[in-house]
Amino acid sequence: MTNTNSDNSREWAAQAYALLKKRQEEQKQELQKQEEQKQELQKQEMIDISNSENISGQSKTIAEAELGEFDDNFTWSAMVLASQGKKINQISIDEIDWLTKLRRGLEETRKGFVTELLDKLGDDPLTPESLDDLETLLIRADVGIDSTDKVISSLRKKLNEEVVGGEAGIKFLKNELKLIIDKPIKKSGTDLLVPKKGRLNVWLLVGVNGVGKTTTLGKLAYLSSRSNYKTLIAAADTFRAAAVEQLKVWGERSNVDVISNQSKNADPAAVVFDAINSAKKRNVDLLLVDTAGRLQTKNNLMDELAKIKKIIDKKVPDAIVESLLVLDASQGQNGLKQAKSFAKSADLSGAIITKLDGTSRGGVSLAVSEEVNLPIRFIGAGEGIRDLRPFNSFEFVEAMLADK
Ligand SMILES: Nc1nc2c(ncn2[C@@H]2O[C@H](COP(=O)(O)OP(=O)(O)OP(=O)(O)O)[C@@H](O)[C@H]2O)c(=O)[nH]1
Ligand SMILES: [Mg+2]
Secondary structure, eight states, X not given: OOSSOHHHHHHHHXXXXXXXXXXXXXXXXXXXXXXXXXXXXXHTTOOOGGGOOOSSSSOOOOOOOOOOOSSHHHHHHHHHHHXXXXXXXXXXXXXXXXXXXXXXXXXXXXXXXXXXXXXXHTTSOOOHHHHHXXXXXXXXXXXXXXXXXXXXXXXXXXXHHSOOOHHHHHHHHHHHHHHHHHHHHHHHTOSSOOOOTXXXXXXXXEOSTTSSHHHHHHHHHHHHHHTTOOEEEEEEOOSSTTHHHHHHHHXXXXXXXXXXXXXXXXXXXXXXXXXXXXXXXXXXXXXXXXXXXXXXSHHHHHHHHHHHHHHHHHHOTTOEEEEEEEEEGGGHHHHHXXXXXXXXXXXXXXXXXXXXXXXXXXXXXXXXXXXIOOOEEXXXXXXSTTOEEEOOHHHHHHHHTOOO
16 A cells, blocks of 8 residues: 555554544543533533524534554554555544444455455466456446446556556556546546535435435534534425434434424425525525435436425525435445436436445445446445545545455
8 A cells, every 4th residue: 555564554553543542532631621611610500501502513522433442454544544645643533433444344345356356366467367357356346347347458458568466456456446436526626525615505415215315414414514514404305204303313413403394295395495595594504405215206206306406596596506316335236227317317416325334335336436427425334423424536445455
């Protein structure tokens, strides 16, 4: 991964670990001090908690990630950050925690892929036969035929020109995979999707039922309010009875209000209408819209999305609207089919891949980039509030091809 040898890496990681440990202890002490002061104030009835209305500003304290052991996972994560130019004192526990989760999450994808690949390649130079093996492994990891063809023909071309050793082969492979994922991101002109300040940003989460739209929205609300964007949620899935309650729980966790209409068969576009009014009044930066995953027919679903978009265009023509397709990685090629049919009817601007933890089909992310041509904006690897991060192709490919 880096040019430094593994001893240097461990030494660097050990220093980073010591620094983070110290920082965490200081933060704990600080939090404890604040808590004691707060309790003291409450005792004196100097603050009235019921009056502390707050839709986004400061979130409730949600426990930070705990620093784990100093182990292989830590060292690997620290090295991935170092390779991206991070200095020791710029590393955060959240980043380490996420990379560890991502690497663990992609373990199943890796098992049927890299481990076998490394066994087959060993330290020997690549041969046409090893390319055939690689082709099978890529297809098996759900990378998709088009992306696989692209990678294999680049490698074949390289092999015709020079001798390629095992390690160099893996490096070349990583780079080819990254190029495929980065293409739609580059084309979009935006590397990292964040709300633009001073404008209303509306992010619609769309996708078929059960892929993780509501959970992802909850995690996004947390990320957004933690990053000090004024955030609001619109509960526009009025089809599933429990959807509003599920959203309210997420809203509470991140201290973000939820606009909903509890009446049966409420019109989703009407909920969005109300939410936009609220958002304007409160000067909201980001309005997150949860949508239904299942209606009586598929056409209904598309019609409903079109209606929601029309309302937004009419009421806030200068809003920045993102339609983000949520895809469950564990559905592999099936998910890809859904993505293609959604992309045809709904005007999508990006994808969010969920459930990357524990699936052997993480490679489907490449197929989404190559075959549906959508920039991947976030990825989810777990059910917890912190288990979603902005997508980073370097980290993704490193985690997918991590060698141990
Ligand atoms: N392991 C894992 N589970 C996830 C992830 N994201 C969501 N889930 C789970 O997937 C299930 C469905 O999630 P929802 O968020 O309700 O999915 P949805 O798309 O809103 O579903 P509908 O509203 O019915 O269309 C829940 O049990 C979530 O906890 C993830 O990244 N990893
Ligand atoms: Mg839902």
